[in-house]
Amino acid sequence: MLPAKAPYAIRALRRPSSSTYRLLANAPSLNVLYHAHFGPGGFRNVPSAARTLYITIPKPRVRYLRPRWLVAGVSLAAVIVGSYISESPYHAIMALERTMRVASATARCIQDYRHTLALDNDSPDYASSLSACHQRCARRALKVMEKNGSIFIKLGQHLSSMTYLLPIEWTSTFVPLQDRCPRSSIEDLDRMLQQDTGFKISELFSEFDEEPIGTASLAQVHRARLRESGEEVAVKLQHPSLAEWVPLDLVLTRFALTNIKFFFPEYPMDWLSEEMELSLPVELDFEEEAKNIHRVTEHFRKIPNTALVIPKVIWAKKRILLLEYLRGYRVDDLASLDQAGISRDEVSASLAHIFNEMIFGNNAPLHCDPHHGNLAIRPNKRRRGPNFDVILYDHGLYREIPVSMRRSYAKLWLAVLDGDEARMRVYASEVAGITTEQFPLFASAITGRDFVTVKASVSTARSETEKEHIAAAMADGMLSQLIQLLANVPRIILLILKTNDLTRSLDESLQSSIGPERTFLIMADYCSRAVFDEEKEIVANDGGLLKPRNIARMACALFFFFRTKLKLVVFEMYLYYWRHPSWAYQRNQSI
Numbered sequence: 001m002l003p004a005k006a007p008y009a010i011r012a013l014r015r016p017s018s019s020t021y022r023l024l025a026n027a028p029s030l031n032v033l034y035h036a037h038f039g040p041g042g043f044r045n046v047p048s049a050a051r052t053l054y055i056t057i058p059k060p061r062v063r064y065l066r067p068r069w070l071v072a073g074v075s076l077a078a079v080i081v082g083s084y085i086s087e088s089p090y091h092a093i094m095a096l097e098r099t100m101r102v103a104s105a106t107a108r109c110i111q112d113y114r115h116t117l118a119l120d121n122d123s124p125d126y127a128s129s130l131s132a133c134h135q136r137c138a139r140r141a142l143k144v145m146e147k148n149g150s151i152f153i154k155l156g157q158h159l160s161s162m163t164y165l166l167p168i169e170w171t172s173t174f175v176p177l178q179d180r181c182p183r184s185s186i187e188d189l190d191r192m193l194q195q196d197t198g199f200k201i202s203e204l205f206s207e208f209d210e211e212p213i214g215t216a217s218l219a220q221v222h223r224a225r226l227r228e229s230g231e232e233v234a235v236k237l238q239h240p241s242l243a244e245w246v247p248l249d250l251v252l253t254r255f256a257l258t259n260i261k262f263f264f265p266e267y268p269m270d271w272l273s274e275e276m277e278l279s280l281p282v283e284l285d286f287e288e289e290a291k292n293i294h295r296v297t298e299h300f301r302k303i304p305n306t307a308l309v310i311p312k313v314i315w316a317k318k319r320i321l322l323l324e325y326l327r328g329y330r331v332d333d334l335a336s337l338d339q340a341g342i343s344r345d346e347v348s349a350s351l352a353h354i355f356n357e358m359i360f361g362n363n364a365p366l367h368c369d370p371h372h373g374n375l376a377i378r379p380n381k382r383r384r385g386p387n388f389d390v391i392l393y394d395h396g397l398y399r400e401i402p403v404s405m406r407r408s409y410a411k412l413w414l415a416v417l418d419g420d421e422a423r424m425r426v427y428a429s430e431v432a433g434i435t436t437e438q439f440p441l442f443a444s445a446i447t448g449r450d451f452v453t454v455k456a457s458v459s460t461a462r463s464e465t466e467k468e469h470i471a472a473a474m475a476d477g478m479l480s481q482l483i484q485l486l487a488n489v490p491r492i493i494l495l496i497l498k499t500n501d502l503t504r505s506l507d508e509s510l511q512s513s514i515g516p517e518r519t520f521l522i523m524a525d526y527c528s529r530a531v532f533d534e535e536k537e538i539v540a541n542d543g544g545l546l547k548p549r550n551i552a553r554m555a556c557a558l559f560f561f562f563r564t565k566l567k568l569v570v571f572e573m574y575l576y577y578w579r580h581p582s583w584a585y586q587r588n589q590s591i
């Protein structure tokens, strides 16, 4: 039977428009919203006969074909053509072409999703229809991104790394964008160099490899040798055509994401365009990148044994950056790492030290894009410590986590590692204002694990079954809940999630023999240090160790801090003595 309050709930939902209502009525993610009216299980509790009665009432209208939408579209096109025609008619046509590509792909994807989401979500074909729709729309978007290039490639790369948020069909379709960045011609680059520095390539460099060592969305990097000093350098040159299209492309990105939000209020992704509007101007200014390099180098100079190496800046202009040339193996080039005698377990531990320091360290800058292309490992024979360096490239995007958030986030992770749900809930609320209902989803998002595992133990490796379980839950409505949840958390949390996710993927590609226990212990060490620092600060502000209650407080803090450290030391000793090849060999001999 339909609960008494149901018609009221339905009427409330009908208010936006009948087509939205039909769409909403079928969206499994709205179970949370329906919960109050239909009990646990939400709308699924409504007998299907009653449900069809409601959902067949209205016939969906195609909103973007209404006159005001046409007027808006024509005005947008006119404004774009008008603003570009002043430069040249050719420019105006190109601008119109870019706009039409984005507008038509957005409209087609919206229409496709509307039809698919309106299907009965209890039907056995629903999941496969939805997956096919994701795939079709992702391919359409990929085509536009490849054709328009410029910041759309950056957007696509960003989306492909959001595996914690987007369906696998989207993220996997965008993976090729990592290697399919447009390449600028040497003539164009030479012209830009001359404009910005007054020198040609041949005047500045005695050698210049025309084949770039890296072609990325915003820039390409060439190996060269300075004519004056003979030093080998990496020359990072911004694609000259970027500046021309960035303002329009930002407007188009906002247009597409705002429309998605308008038609599917459950999938608010417009924060992504806001984030791009904020970060792109900084990323496009290489003088800012040079400042970031100085900052992060200074920060890690004080931290022993991290093995982190950052290329030195030789000089920087807005569109040109000259760096010390440093090469190494990719993190996923396992054959080369093994051949060079570099332990993958140690690389994994080093990465954990570096990125946990960035997240939990005092005043640490957080690198927000640690994907595979931005890291390299090179051999380095030291007397003590690891026999390799971790090279970190691309310092365009850094953020600093506010102290209070960093500390609450550390406490949240300590609770996750202890499997203490009550504490997890408290700190999730402190970090991001997460409510009781949202908590399981948030816990899954930060750990990349399903909630059952979060409650049991996250320090086990992710099994295939668990990955399939998460994918199925995503198809069954978790996706839109997650998107809504993340649209409302502070932006910095999204960047932390992205960094978490990328470092998890780096770690997985190393296929370390130890499993994730050690990286979690390293994380616990950094978290407990952050908490210990807070305790020290509280005690110092409360009159120091002269008060007995402060002595007890410090003793407690010291105990928890050293307990975590001890666990890590014991685990590392165990690894060294029981897993180290030479020791294992001696053990086998003695047996």
Ligand SMILES: Nc1ncnc2c1ncn2[C@@H]1O[C@H](COP(=O)(O)OP(=O)(O)OP(=O)(O)O)[C@@H](O)[C@H]1O
Residues within 6 Å of the ligand: 213, 214, 215, 216, 217, 218, 219, 220, 221, 234, 236, 311, 323, 324, 325, 326, 327, 369, 373, 374, 375, 393, 394, 395, 396
């Ligand atoms: N100092 C350097 N020495 C050697 N190679 C370098 C150096 N700096 C960058 N590279 C190479 O060039 C590639 C692109 O550089 P970088 O990541 O800085 O460009 P980007 O435009 O910011 O890229 P994206 O934002 O897509 O990651 C790197 O992946 C790396 O392989």
